[in-house]
Amino acid sequence: MEFLRYAMASPPPQAVHLRLLSSTLSSQRPRPPPSTRRYRVAASAREMPWPHVLTVAGSDSGGGAGIQADIKSCAALGAYCSSVVTAVTAQNTAGVQGIHVVPEEFIREQLNSVLSDMSVDVVKTGMLPSIGIVKVLCESLKKFPVQALVVDPVLVSTSGDTLSASSTLSVYRDELFAMADIVTPNVKEASRLLGDVSLHTVSDMRSAAESIYKFGPKYVLVKGGDMPESSDAIDVFFDGKEFIELHGHRIKTHNTHGTGCTLASCIASELAKGATMLHAVQVAKNFVESALHHSKDLIIGNGPQGPFDHLFKLKCPPYNVGSQPSFKAEQLFLYAVTDSGMNKKWGRSIKESVRAAIEGGATIVQLREKDAETREFLEAAKACMVICKSSGVPLLINDRVDIALACKADGVHVGQSDMSASEVRELLGPGKIIGVSCKTPAQAQQAWNDGADYIGCGGVYPTSTKSNNPTLGFEGLKTVCLASKLPVVAIGGINASNASSVMELGLPNLKGVAVVSALFDRECVATETRNLRSILTNTCSRT
């Protein structure tokens, strides 16, 4: 009944149609009485909250960037997306052929319509082509405050076409940035915002982030997608105190049109769901990387820069990618590897062992079950996933990509005689963690080329779990660590009495130790893990 009353208060569809045809700017249309609106919002919010992003941006007729990218990104991440159109562009994979700017007063009316009625959590901005439009937006945001404002300062398209007059730079800097929670320029935009300074290196990106921060946003993300020489896609995040470099794998593809719009919309969606800013940025970056990976060979149009598939997950349901923040090397600190023989010996299930290791402070867990029956292993892996997920500890599966897919594990660890990391990547997708056991610099280089996330290096000491495994010793470990472009975890015979000496080698990309017997061939797994963790923490705070 309430809904019916509400619907009746709107003008009949024909009236709206006529108004648009004649391009007249209407006066305020009748709205439902406030009491009715409040009732509807409160009831629906209780029943089913839906994170809501409003995008204020331009339409891209080619469908890859602008409003179209924003709506698809929000949908992919489970947020509702309303849209205020600031301009209509004639655009395709070759570039921008024309721009039709929407009159300021009509943008104000769109903003009013959405913000006065719907509970918007986060506003995300894209193409704001004129000073007047930026000012209208600032006024509306003051009238209808929202939880967060994500400003993607779209100035020039990647094809080189101007999307916002250079006269808008000052109002962006002086008015909009001060209201923003995060501003996300690419290097070209950062350069223009700072008076055409040249930005070529990551260190230049840091300085730019610091300078833009001074205009007043709470966070700045300078995006390096268009930095040509780098094999990584590096973005620099700045919170006013600390810089964080976000490294992604650079996907070799022409289909990068709309990556910026997508990144900002994903950040907005995650913020609307309640994420912290850094987490939102990590999820967004991971999503872009995954979407590019899945779309790298698509062909839509004949121009140099094509769109990508935001809804790639619909085509590959098992890949729960894009929803996890990307792998952090620090997670290798205390890497627990299970062993079925040891569990049997001590009468423990895999699940009990994993629970105990996590209780003691393991930072990542690998299930290494060489002889388990598939069904039994899968059941155990699923149970371990529940434990790991609730404690935020990643779970990897040794070798068995099928088990990893079936239990939605965080990744897979492979040895030199298993499937290659690039084959595993094809199967798992880029959102997952892949580790490779390496004994030589050449193997470490191959792991990097194949798109692995870390390498395991050993045996550092002789070990009973791999008796025919040659021991590398400290020299071998050092050689591989110094050559590796990936973070390294040391493995092989490491325990409470020698872990300190391994970490004291002070190798910059040696991030932790992986242990089997020292945790699982003991009576109390939790106690042993806790003890080893405190040894590692003490050693690393000294060195």
Ligand SMILES: Nc1ncnc2c1ncn2[C@@H]1O[C@H](COP(=O)(O)OP(=O)(O)OP(=O)(O)O)[C@@H](O)[C@H]1O
């Ligand atoms: N080829 C790529 N592989 C992986 N990540 C990429 C690639 N290109 C861009 N990115 C990432 O996409 C995000 C958007 O960055 P980018 O610098 O491309 O923005 P932009 O230039 O504003 O995009 P747009 O094409 O929409 O204008 C960043 O996180 C960036 O690192």
Ligand SMILES: Cc1ncc(CO)c(N)n1
């Ligand atoms: C409408 C629109 N917004 C943003 C961009 C930047 O990618 C674009 N090319 N087109």
Ligand SMILES: [Mg+2]
């Ligand atoms: Mg780009």
